[in-house]
Amino acid sequence: MSDDPLPPPPSTPAPGRATARTAAVIPAAGRGVRLGPGVPKALRALGGTPMLIHAIRAMAASRAVSLVVVVAPPDGAAEVRTLLDAHALPERTDFLVVPGGGSRQESVRLGLEALPPGYDIVLVHDAARPLVPVDTVDAVIEAVRDGAVAVVPVLPLADTVKQVESAGAPGGPERVVATPDRSLLRAVQTPQGFDRATLVRAHETVTDDVTDDASMVEQLGPTVVTVPGHEEAFKVTRPLDLVLAEAVLARRRLNDGF
Numbered sequence: 029m030s031d032d033p034l035p036p037p038p039s040t041p042a043p044g045r046a047t048a049r050t051a052a053v054i055p056a057a058g059r060g061v062r063l064g065p066g067v068p069k070a071l072r073a074l075g076g077t078p079m080l081i082h083a084i085r086a087m088a089a090s091r092a093v094s095l096v097v098v099v100a101p102p103d104g105a106a107e108v109r110t111l112l113d114a115h116a117l118p119e120r121t122d123f124l125v126v127p128g129g130g131s132r133q134e135s136v137r138l139g140l141e142a143l144p145p146g147y148d149i150v151l152v153h154d155a156a157r158p159l160v161p162v163d164t165v166d167a168v169i170e171a172v173r174d175g176a177v178a179v180v181p182v183l184p185l186a187d188t189v190k191q192v193e194s195a196g197a198p199g200g201p202e203r204v205v206a207t208p209d210r211s212l213l214r215a216v217q218t219p220q221g222f223d224r225a226t227l228v229r230a231h232e233t234v235t236d237d238v239t240d241d242a243s244m245v246e247q248l249g250p251t252v253v254t255v256p257g258h259e260e261a262f263k264v265t266r267p268l269d270l271v272l273a274e275a276v277l278a279r280r281r282l283n284d285g286f
């Protein structure tokens with residue numbers, strides 16, 4: 029008898045999901061405190077165009093995405109709607125704008141509540157990740173179409189990581205307690221992709237404040253899987269990230285000849 033391991037079972041797409049329609053929810057209601065004072069982060073200019081418009085175009089660049097739900101700052105839905113009307117966006121994609129909430133989690137939930145029936149795959153993508161390449165978006169969708177209920181794009185960590193504990197007052201010195209094996213750690217990006225029913229259930233069930241949607245599904249139980257992320261899908265969080273985003277965009281425009 030052979031000792032060879034059994035071959036993996038063939039990938040079995042969930043019935044209906046292989047051809048399901050895909051919508052993207054873009055939480056864009058944050059202030060961007062870490063970026064510094066100014067208009068809400070999603071409305072800040074990148075290469076002369078609001079970061080949110082870049083993020084919307086990045087989602088709509090995927091031929092699989094037929095609806096984008098933008099979750100605007102709570103008092104800024106009308107302004108965001110005007111912004112969308114003022115920028116060229118693909119005609120084959122529909123757009124909805126809804127007001128967001130006080131946390132990312134609440135904003136995503138409000139976006140999900142606005143989703144019409146008929147979209148069984150949902151992407152959740154930070155407005156603060158304006159430069160994600162379409163290949164990454166498509167890889168996430170493909171993994172959900174192939175049967176995964178929750179998919180996160182990830183990158184390996186570039187730095188050695190330390191686990192610490194406070195050695196006194198907050199902000200004071202810390203004691204290193206461990207050096208986790210970084211080969212088992214990943215930095216998480218968006219868009220994260222979901223079977224819609226699973227994501228809705230996660231938002232109905234999990235009340236802890238979490239930073240991403242996949243961790244809500246993890247708490248619920250179903251397996252979350254990864255696909256390779258992309259360096260250019262980084263999140264604009266601090267001022268230096270904006271400098272990097274401008275440089276990446278300038279290089280793209282040079283390569284594309286405009």
Ligand SMILES: Nc1ccn([C@@H]2O[C@H](COP(=O)(O)OP(=O)(O)OP(=O)(O)O)[C@@H](O)[C@H]2O)c(=O)n1
Nearest residue numbers: 055056057058059060061062130131135155156
């Ligand atoms: N109440 C909130 C908070 C955040 N977000 C969105 O969630 C994404 C990721 O959040 P992050 O980059 O952490 O944005 P902010 O919360 O705006 O940043 P900060 O923590 O620096 O204020 C952003 O697109 C942001 O607009 C949201 O829709 N609603």
Ligand SMILES: C[C@](O)(CO)[C@H](O)COP(=O)(O)O
Nearest residue numbers: 154216217218239240241263
């Ligand atoms: C989903 C997410 O982008 C994961 O990196 C999340 O928005 C991160 O938020 P954070 O507060 O910057 O960790």
